[in-house]
Amino acid sequence: MFLKDYISEVVNGVSSLLKGMRKTGYYFAHPKEIITEQYPDNRATLLMSERFKGEVVMPHDENNEHACTGCTACELACPNGTIKVVTKFEVSPEGKKKKAIDALVYRLELCTMCNLCVVACPSDAIKMAPNFEHSVFDRTKLTKVLNQTGSKIREGIE
Amino acid sequence: MYNQTEIIKDTSELGAEGELVINMGPQHPATHGVLHLVVTLNGETIKKIEPHLGYIHRSIEKMCESLTYRQFIYVTSRMDYLSSHINNLGCALLVEKGMAIEVPDRAKYVRVILSELTRIASHELWLGAMAMDLGAFTPFFYAFREREMITDIMEDTCGARLTMNYIVPGGLMYDIHPDFQKKVKAFITQFKSKVNEYEDLVTNNVIFQSRTKGVGILSAEDAISYGCTGPVARASGVSCDIRKIYPYEVYDKVEFDEVLETAGDSFARYMVRVKEMNQSIRIIEQLIDNIPEGDFVGKTKNVLKLPKGEFYTRVETARGELGVFVVSEGGTTPHRIKFRSPGFSNLSVLNHIAAGSKIGDLMASMGTLDLVIPDIDR
Numbered sequence: 001m002f003l004k005d006y007i008s009e010v011v012n013g014v015s016s017l018l019k020g021m022r023k024t025g026y027y028f029a030h031p032k033e034i035i036t037e038q039y040p041d042n043r044a045t046l047l048m049s050e051r052f053k054g055e056v057v058m059p060h061d062e063n064n065e066h067a068c069t070g071c072t073a074c075e076l077a078c079p080n081g082t083i084k085v086v087t088k089f090e091v092s093p094e095g096k097k098k099k100a101i102d103a104l105v106y107r108l109e110l111c112t113m114c115n116l117c118v119v120a121c122p123s124d125a126i127k128m129a130p131n132f133e134h135s136v137f138d139r140t141k142l143t144k145v146l147n148q149t150g151s152k153i154r155e156g157i158e
Numbered sequence: 159m160y161n162q163t164e165i166i167k168d169t170s171e172l173g174a175e176g177e178l179v180i181n182m183g184p185q186h187p188a189t190h191g192v193l194h195l196v197v198t199l200n201g202e203t204i205k206k207i208e209p210h211l212g213y214i215h216r217s218i219e220k221m222c223e224s225l226t227y228r229q230f231i232y233v234t235s236r237m238d239y240l241s242s243h244i245n246n247l248g249c250a251l252l253v254e255k256g257m258a259i260e261v262p263d264r265a266k267y268v269r270v271i272l273s274e275l276t277r278i279a280s281h282e283l284w285l286g287a288m289a290m291d292l293g294a295f296t297p298f299f300y301a302f303r304e305r306e307m308i309t310d311i312m313e314d315t316c317g318a319r320l321t322m323n324y325i326v327p328g329g330l331m332y333d334i335h336p337d338f339q340k341k342v343k344a345f346i347t348q349f350k351s352k353v354n355e356y357e358d359l360v361t362n363n364v365i366f367q368s369r370t371k372g373v374g375i376l377s378a379e380d381a382i383s384y385g386c387t388g389p390v391a392r393a394s395g396v397s398c399d400i401r402k403i404y405p406y407e408v409y410d411k412v413e414f415d416e417v418l419e420t421a422g423d424s425f426a427r428y429m430v431r432v433k434e435m436n437q438s439i440r441i442i443e444q445l446i447d448n449i450p451e452g453d454f455v456g457k458t459k460n461v462l463k464l465p466k467g468e469f470y471t472r473v474e475t476a477r478g479e480l481g482v483f484v485v486s487e488g489g490t491t492p493h494r495i496k497f498r499s500p501g502f503s504n505l506s507v508l509n510h511i512a513a514g515s516k517i518g519d520l521m522a523s524m525g526t527l528d529l530v531i532p533d534i535d536r
Contacts, residue, residue: 013364020359024296035303049310051317051335079229114232114323119331128317 052130053113056083056106058146059127065154066147068125070101077120082110100153108134108142123157176200182520184213190287191531193505202516207509211535218536222495227253227327227462230492235321237499238533240280241475243316244273246325248473248482251406253327255471256464256486262453265329266407271342271445272312272324273407274438278349279308280476281431288428288525289360292369297359304352307345314341327462329455342446346439356432370424374511374523377422384510385503388478389430390527394422400474412444427526463490477501477528501533 027033039046048054060066070087088102104126118127126146136142178199184192192213198206218237222230231249235242247269254261286301309319314335316322324331335341360366376386381394391398399416401409417433419426464486472481478500485494504527512523 009364016362016364020296020363023355023358035306049314049317049335051315051332052313053317077228079225079232112232112321113318115317115331116229116232116323119326 048130048132050130051128052132053115053128054130054132055108055113055128055134056111056117056126056146057129058104058125060148060151061154063154064148064151066125066151067123067154067157068101068104068147069123069153069157070099071122073120073122074117074126077116079114079116080110080112082107082112083117101147104146106144106146108144109139177205184210190529193529193531193534195508197517197520199517202518204513204515204517204520207512207520209505209508213535214532215535216532219495219497223492226490227464227492230495231325231327232321232323234497235323236532237497237536238475238477238480238501238530239320240283240530241276241477242321243276243312243324244473244475245480246323247273247407248471248475248480250325250327251473252469252471252482252484253462253464256467256469256484257327257458257462259328259458260456261329262456263408263450264452265454265456267445267449268330268334268454269325270407270409270412271442271449272316272322274441275308275311275342275345277476278435278438279305279312281435282308284431284476284528285356285360285428288528289366291521291525292366294360294363294366297356300352300355300359304345304349307341307348311338311341311345314338326455328458329453331455333454334449339446339449342442346443346446349435349439353436361428361432367425369519370428370522370526373424373515373519374526375421375423376507376511380507380510381422384507386478386507387500387503388474388476388528389417389427389434390478390504390507392417393419393426393430395420398479400472400479404472406471406473408445409441412441414438414441424522424526427528431528461490463488464492472498475500477530477533478504497536499533499536501528501530505529505534 037046058066058068070085072085072087075083075085084105084107086102086105087099089097090100091097113128115128134142180197180199182195182197184194186193186195194210194213196208196210197204198208216236218233221233225233231246234245234249237245253259282301282305286298286305289297289301312322313319315338316324316331376390376394378394378396381391381396386394386396387398395418397403397416397418400406401414402416414437417430417437419430464484466486466488469484469486470481472479474480479498480500481496481498483496483498484492487493508524508527512520515523
C-alpha cells in the first residue's frame with residue numbers, strides 16, 4: 001500500500017512537472033509569440049499613447065504665440081505647488097494696461113502627473129506631453145519655464 | 159529612544175533558551191516592499207511574528223487634510239498602488255455622496271470596467287510574485303504578459319499605467335479612448351485563451367500544491383475577529399464582498415458570483431483570486447458592449463464643499479474593503495480623513511496563521527495574504 005502511494009506520487013509529480021515544462025518549451029520553440037520590448041534599443045520605433053502623462057508643456061503656434069492668460073487656475077489646482085505663474089502688465093500702444101504672463105515656472109521634480117492643471121485650464125494653454133525620459137545631470141535643469149522667450153498671447157483669447 | 163544597555167537587556171529577556179530572533183526585511187525580496195518582520199524561532203518552528211511598520215509612512219491622511227476635495231483623490235493612488243483606480247473611486251464616491259452629485263451612466267459603466275481591469279491586473283501581479291516567492295520563476299512572466307495588455311489599455315485611456323487619477327468627483331477626467339472597447343475585447347480573448355496556462359504551470363503543479371495546501375489555515379471565526387476582508391476572508395468562507403453587500407455604481411445590474419472557498423489555507427486563497435479574475439472578466443463582458451452614450455462628467459460646482467458632518471463610503475479593492483471616512487467642518491478641505499485599508503487588517507492575522515508552522519511555510523502564508531506595504535503604512 002505504501003509502495004503504491006509512493007509510486008503514484010512520483011508519477012504525479014513528474015507528469016505535472018513535464019506539463020509545466022511543455023508550456024515553457026512551447027514558447028522556446030515559438031519566439032514570435034514573445035512580446036518583450038527591448039526598450040533602449042527600440043527608441044526610434046517606440047510609440048507612447050498620445051494621452052500619456054509625461055510632462056506639462058505649453059504648445060506654441062508658428063507665430064510664437066500661446067494661449068495662456070495668466071489666470072493662475074493651474075497654480076490653484078496643483079496639489080504640490082508645481083506651477084508658479086509670474087505675471088506682468090503689458091502696456092498696449094493705446095496706453096491700456098493688460099495682464100499677461102511673464103513666466104510660467106514648472107518644476108518637474110515636484111510634479112506627480114495628476115493632470116489636474118490641464119483640466120483646470122480654461123483656455124487649453126497647457127497640455128500633457130508623452131515624453132518620459134527626464135533624467136538630467138543637474139537638478140536645476142528640472143525647473144523649466146514653459147513659455148518660450150519672446151512669446152505672447154494669441155489674439156482673441158481672454 | 160533606547161540606549162545601548164536597554165537594547166541588550168531587551169534581547170536577553172526575549173531570547174529564552176533555544177530561541178533565535180531573526181529580522182526578515184525591511185529589504186527582504188519576499189516582503190514586496192519595506193515590511194520588517196521580527197520572527198522568533200525555535201529551531202525551524204516559528205514561535206512569534208511581530209510586524210514592524212513605518213518604513214514607508216508618508217502621512218497620507220494628514221496630507222489629505224490640506225488638499226481640496228478635487229486634489230486629495232490623486233494621493234490615494236499612492237496607498238494601494240496596485241488597485242489605485244479603486245482607491246480613487248472610493249474617494250470620489252464619498253464626495254459625490256456628500257454633495258449629492260449626479261454621475262452620468264456612461265461614467266459609471268467605465269468606472270466599473272476599469273475597476274475590474276485593475277482587479278485583474280492586481281491579481282495577475284500577485285500570482286506571478288507569489289509563485290516567485292515559492293521558487294517558481296516562470297509564471298511571473300506569463301502573468302505579466304496579460305497584465306501588460308491591461309496597463310496598455312490604462313495608458314491609452316487614463317494616460318498612466320499605475321497611478322491613473324482618471325476619476326474626478328462627478329465622473330471621469332476625460333472620455334474613453336476610441337479604441338477602448340476594441341482593446342478590452344482583445345484582452346478578454348487573450349485572457350481566456352491563456353488562463354489555462356496558469357493551471358498547467360501553477361495550480362496543478364505538485365510542488366506548489368504541497369507547499370500551499372494545509373499551510374496557514376485561517377478559520378472563519380478568526381477571519382471575522384481579526385477584521386480580514388477580501389479574498390483572505392472569502393477563502394475561509396466569510397461572505398464579505400462589498401460589491402454584493404453594498405453595491406455601488408452598476409454592480410447591482412451585473413451578474414457575477416462571489417467566490418467562496420471553505421478550506422481557509424493558502425491554496426484556498428490562491429484559488430479565490432484565480433476564480434475572481436474569471437468573475438471580473440464576466441462583469442466586463444456584460445458591460446463593455448453596453449456603455450451608454452452621453453456625458454462622461456456630471457455638472458459640479460467650481461469649488462467643492464462638503465456639508466458639515468461625517469461621511470463614510472466603502473469599496474471593494476483587490477485586497478478587500480477600503481473604507482474612507484471624512485469629518486467635514488463645511489470647508490473646502492477635509493477636517494479629518496481616515497482610511498480603513500484592507501492590507502493592515504490582513505497583515506494583523508499573519509502571527510495567528512503562521513505561528514507554529516515552519517519558517518519555510520511563512521512565505522506561502524504571507525504571499526497569499528497579498529500584502530502591499532504602502533497600503534498598510536499609508
